[in-house]
Amino acid sequence: xxxxxxxxxxxxxxxxxxxxxxxxxxxxxxxxxxxxxxxxxxxxxxxxxxxxxxxxxxxxxxxxxxxxxxxxxxxxxxxxxxxxxxxxxxxxxxxxxxxxxxxxxxxxxxxxxxxxxxxxxxxxxxxxxxxxxxxxxxxxxxxxxxxxxxxxxxxxxxxxxxxxxxxxxxxxxxxxxxxxxxxxxxxxxxxxxxxxxxxxxxxxxxxxxxxxxxxxxxxxxxxxxxxxxxxxxxxxxxxxxxxxxxxxxxxxxxxxxxxxxxxx
Amino acid sequence: xxxxxxxxxxxxxxxxxxxxxxxxxxxxxxxxxxxxxxxxxxxxxxxxxxxxxxxxxxxxxxxxxxxxxxxxxxxxxxxxxxxxxxxxxxxxxxxxxxxxxxxxxxxxxxxxxxxxxxxxxxxxxxxxxxxxxxxxxxxxxxxxxxxxxxxxxxxxxxxxxxxxxxxxxxxxxxxxxxxxxxxxxxxxxxxxxxxxxxxxxxxxxxxxxxxxxxxxxxxxxxxxxxxxxxxxxxxxxxxxxxxxxxxxxxxxxxxxxxxxxxxxxxxxxxxxxxxxxxxxxxxxxxxxxxxxxxxxxxxxxxxxxxxxxxxxxxxxxxxxxxxxxxxxxxxxxxxxxxxxxxxxxxxxx
Numbered sequence: 085x086x087x088x089x090x091x092x093x094x095x096x097x098x099x100x101x102x103x104x105x106x107x108x109x110x111x112x113x114x115x116x117x118x119x120x121x122x123x124x125x126x127x128x129x130x131x132x133x134x135x136x137x138x139x140x141x142x143x144x145x146x147x148x149x150x151x152x153x154x155x156x157x158x159x160x161x162x163x164x165x166x167x168x169x170x171x172x173x174x175x176x177x178x179x180x181x182x183x184x185x186x187x188x189x190x191x192x193x194x195x196x197x198x199x200x201x202x203x204x205x206x207x208x209x210x211x212x213x214x215x216x217x218x219x220x221x222x223x224x225x226x227x228x229x230x231x232x233x234x235x236x237x238x239x240x241x242x243x244x245x246x247x248x249x250x251x252x253x254x255x256x257x258x259x260x261x262x263x264x265x266x267x268x269x270x271x272x273x274x275x276x277x278x279x280x281x282x283x284x285x286x287x288x289x290x291x292x293x294x295x296x297x298x299x300x301x302x303x304x305x306x307x308x309x310x311x312x313x314x315x316x317x318x319x320x321x322x323x324x325x326x327x328x329x330x331x332x333x334x335x336x337x338x339x340x341x342x343x344x345x346x347x348x
Numbered sequence: 349x350x351x352x353x354x355x356x357x358x359x360x361x362x363x364x365x366x367x368x369x370x371x372x373x374x375x376x377x378x379x380x381x382x383x384x385x386x387x388x389x390x391x392x393x394x395x396x397x398x399x400x401x402x403x404x405x406x407x408x409x410x411x412x413x414x415x416x417x418x419x420x421x422x423x424x425x426x427x428x429x430x431x432x433x434x435x436x437x438x439x440x441x442x443x444x445x446x447x448x449x450x451x452x453x454x455x456x457x458x459x460x461x462x463x464x465x466x467x468x469x470x471x472x473x474x475x476x477x478x479x480x481x482x483x484x485x486x487x488x489x490x491x492x493x494x495x496x497x498x499x500x501x502x503x504x505x506x507x508x509x510x511x512x513x514x515x516x517x518x519x520x521x522x523x524x525x526x527x528x529x530x531x532x533x534x535x536x537x538x539x540x541x542x543x544x545x546x547x548x549x550x551x552x553x554x555x556x557x558x559x560x561x562x563x564x565x566x567x568x569x570x571x572x573x574x575x576x577x578x579x580x581x582x583x584x585x586x587x588x589x590x591x592x593x594x595x596x597x598x599x600x601x602x603x604x605x606x607x608x609x610x611x612x613x614x615x616x617x618x619x620x621x622x623x624x625x626x627x628x629x630x631x632x633x634x635x636x637x638x639x640x641x642x643x644x645x646x647x648x649x650x651x652x653x654x655x656x657x658x659x660x661x662x663x664x665x666x667x668x669x670x671x672x673x674x675x676x677x678x679x680x681x682x683x684x685x686x687x688x689x690x691x692x693x694x695x696x697x
Contacts, residue, residue, distance in 0.1 A: 241431065243427055243429075243431045244431055244433060246393065246396070246398045246418065246425065247425055247427070247431045247433075247492075248433075248444070249397070249398070249417070249418040249419050250396050250397075250418050250419070250421070250423060250424050250425045250493075250498075251419075251424065251444055251445030251448065251492070251493075251496060252419050252445055252448035252449060252496065253419055253448060254417070254419050255417075262433060262435075265435040266433075266434065266435060
């Protein structure tokens with residue numbers, strides 16, 4: 085009995101300790117620099133540029149991620165097709181795959197190949213551009229989102245769809261009228277994760293988009309660049325802004341989800 | 349002929365159907381009965397168009413519908429767990445299929461109100477389906493499936509998660525509603541009472557194979573193998589309640605008087621399990637209320653049991669061991685007494 089109790093105590097203390105350290109570390113971010121310094125950095129043109137760039141690219145990327153992730157997640161959940169297990173593992177791969185290596189692979193793929201040339205013909209330049217930021221963010225966030233979308237669809241009993249089909253609705257109508265609304269919660273969660281991942285994407289963005297000052301400088305890259313210049317105030321401020329934006333995003337989505345739940 | 353299933357085979361997960369063939373006429377109430385895991389549900393889902401068979405064809409009238417998508421078949425489905433859309437209220441659940449067919453809100457409203465009245469769910473129309481009881485959800489699910497006037501209504505164990513009382517009520521209601529809507533029904537069950545009360549055709553399935561097809565009478569009087577005999581062996585009688593004696597009801601079954609503790613009015617269907625009937629060459633005195641004299645008209649040995657059919661004004665099946673048969677000197681045309689307690693006579697419909 086006492087052995088059990090002390091093990092329970094051990095686990096709880098460990099959990100509490102780790103959480104405390106994490107919170108204190110995050111708090112340091114806010115309290116180490118002086119407020120004036122933060123304010124000065126916050127209003128600097130570089131920071132405003134980074135913030136804008138990050139929010140816009142992350143919003144565009146997470147929208148694309150959801151547009152891609154929903155059909156992919158649905159295919160993986162509902163249909164059996166040739167090579168399904170391969171598709172599944174490819175989607176899982178980047179989770180264990182270092183982001184830097186992902187960026188390098190993307191750079192080589194979009195670099196000086198037929199792919200990049202055919203993109204350039206239609207006026208799209210990916211390497212070392214803002215478009216590159218979006219591409220890198222999509223590849224970073226898609227696996228995470230697809231996973232959540234997949235389990236959201238798995239959570240919808242297939243028989244709802246079958247009943248809808250038998251009542252005269254085709255595959256796509258059934259999907260929009262029954263499956264999507266029933267998977268709503270998971271899709272919201274997936275959007276939040278996608279946005280957070282896109283905001284925080286660093287390694288792949290740095291390599292594919294180049295991380296150049298006031299051009300492809302998203303918030304994580306601003307943090308990195310200022311850190312390496314020894315510009316601690318700017319670096320910390322980037323970190324603070326990143327955290328605030330993430331929290332706001334989560335709050336907005338939860339609010340939206342709450343509103344939706346009330347409506348239905 | 350409305351629906352013809354021809355030599356249908358498929359596998360889905362751990363369930364399978366092996367060369368199933370049967371036909372359904374317009375207005376039929378066909379019940380597929382069999383133990384759990386016998387492939388009944390996937391057979392139904394294949395008829396609805398949710399699975400592609402590995403082999404075999406399905407015809408609706410003269411049209412081959414084997415590869416027709418479910419939305420084009422005009423076949424509705426009611427599941428055991430109802431599957432009411434949780435993102436819509438009861439009204440919208442019922443109106444869902446109608447809206448696809450009729451582009452007129454007033455018309456839809458009229459149809460929904462009508463079926464809601466028939467199924468006695470008018471007061472539930474603006475409730476959320478998750479707040480309904482099992483019996484209520486069941487009626488909504490049937491309303492939703494029936495309101496589109498399907499060519500065939502499929503029901504997968506529709507009554508199995510209801511309590512006994514609600515189940516009896518639902519059976520009666522379903523019977524009446526199917527008449528009003530002139531619906532052809534294929535229902536799955538593992539409950540024989542459904543067969544007696546509802547079906548005019550029965551399919552017996554086990555391990556993905558159809559063992560016998562026939563009218564309920566065929567199946568119960570002439571089971572073609574031991575599994576069916578054991579599975580369906582209960583005696584089913586149509587009787588009329590004629591009075592009361594103490595707290596027992598007195599039934600008249602084709603001129604024979606039986607006693608039952610179950611409440612009964614008018615015409616009733618009763619079931620007597622064969623193994624609960626005691627067979628004796630002599631009249632014996634006991635506390636059992638039902639004692640009938642009859643002649644053995646059939647003796648069939650199946651496996652390690654002997655099945656007797658005794659004509660005592662009503663035909664009753666009973667089962668004994670070969671040992672007892674020898675001991676009692678049982679043979680065809682011999683007179684015997686059948687003894688069973690009042691509580692063995694169960695009113696099922």
